[in-house]
Amino acid sequence: MDDLRDAGTPADDSELAIEGALRPTSLTEFVGQQKVRAQLQLLLDAARIQRRPPDHILLSGPPGLGKTTLAMIVAHESGRALRMSSGPAIQHAGDLAALLSSLTPGEVLFIDEIHRMARSAEEMLYLAMEDFRIDIMVGKGAGATSIPLDLAPFTLVGATTRSGLLPNPLRDRFGFTAHLEYYEPEELERVIARSALMIGVGLPGPARDEISRRSRGTPRIANRLLRRVRDYLLVHADQTAGDLAAVDAALDLYDVDRIGLDRLDRAVLDVLIRRFRGGPVGLGTLSVAVGEEADTIESVVEPYLxxxxxxGRTPRGRIATPEAYAHLGVPHPTGALPLHDL
Structure with a gap:
């Protein structure tokens, strides 16, 4: 089930091709995030009128909400080329210097998970963003010299799921910062309707609504669930049109329940409630008990729960709320306090 909601890349080329085809190519096609879209449109229009590259842009928010898609749209609507990289791939200042020095005038550079760049690369990026210049050190020790290298003007689009980890000097150099919010069910239904049309799947309104309610407010998950429904229809019904019953059967097969919880979500809650009596439990202990990496629980499972x-998160650890007990059908222990009383 993890591939239905994981923030990583698709498993194969066909999935990558489909995911790319479903991406909108303009702000008018992009569903949701109305305020961010309006702000970006103003930014791009002003840059076009002044015939200059758009200001640097920082996009923050949970995985799967459209940060990469918006970076592609910025490049497309600016009529510029797009260069893509990621923070984990830039672990030395030399990696960043090679990337920046190869940019063409006006090119859009997208760095995903920018908070995971090496500190030395971050410090080099400060000067590059502000003055379109970097200093390259030649030699070592007392004989080392700094050689300035001018860069072609470019637009940096940074994406992060943890904006709090960005140092203030880097954050302050972005001309525009936007935070993407989770989608409402009606917005997700519009995403699903558009995607279903593009991949040739016919679904009535109730079926689209059911997928949207199980998608955790995230378009990427909605599109992946839609593709699994398509697979189910092709295999079990030998057709590309389905109803609510077919959607229920397909998503139940993949262990996605009525509110979007999957196997790992329920395993975390089950361990927290049945083994540790609702907590509080430390993240490390919870990770060992479930048999999953602590980072996965903290970044993928915990935010939605x-x-x-x-x-709930308390100074002593994670706790299960009465709502979690009710969802799993476990009686709530007498005398336990609701989350808002802790």
Whole structure:
């Protein structure tokens, strides 16, 4: 089930091709995030009128909400080329210097997970963003010299799921910062309707609504669930049109329940409630008990459980709320306090 909601890349070329085809290519096609779209449109229009590259842009928010797609749209609507990289790939200042020095005038550079860049590369990026210049050190020790290298003007689009980890000097050099919010069910239904049309799947309104309610407020998950429904229809019904019953059967097969919880989500709640009596439990202990990496629980599972009120974070550890007990059908222990009383 992890591939239905994981923030990583698709498993094969066909999935990558489909995911790329479903991406909108303009702000008018992009569904949701109305305020961010309006702000970006103003930024791009002003840059076009002044015939200059758009200001540097920082996009933050949970995985799967459209940060990469918006970076592609910025390049497309600016009529510029797009260069893509990621923070983990830039672990030395030399890596960044090679990338920046190869940019063409006006090119858009997209760095995903920018908070994971090496500190030495971050410090080099400060000067590059502000003055379109970098200093390259030649030699070592007392004989080392700094050689300035001018860069072609470019637009940096940074994406991060953890904006709090960005140092203030880097964050301050972005001309525009936007935070992407989770989608409402009606917005996700519009995403699903558009995607279903593009991949040739016919679904009535109730079926689209069911997928949207199980998509955790995330378009990427909605599109992946839609593709699994398409697969189910092709294999079990030998057709590309389905109803609510077919959607229920397909998503139940992949262990996605009515509110979007999957096997790992329920495993975390089950361990927290049945083994540790609802907590509090430290993240490390919870990770060992479930048999999953702590980072996966913290970055993938926990945010959604906290958002829907099934888990709370306290100074002593994670706790399960009465709503989580009710969802799993486990009686709530007598005398336990609701989350808002802790």
């Amino acid at each position: 906290v958002r829907i009120g099934f888990m």
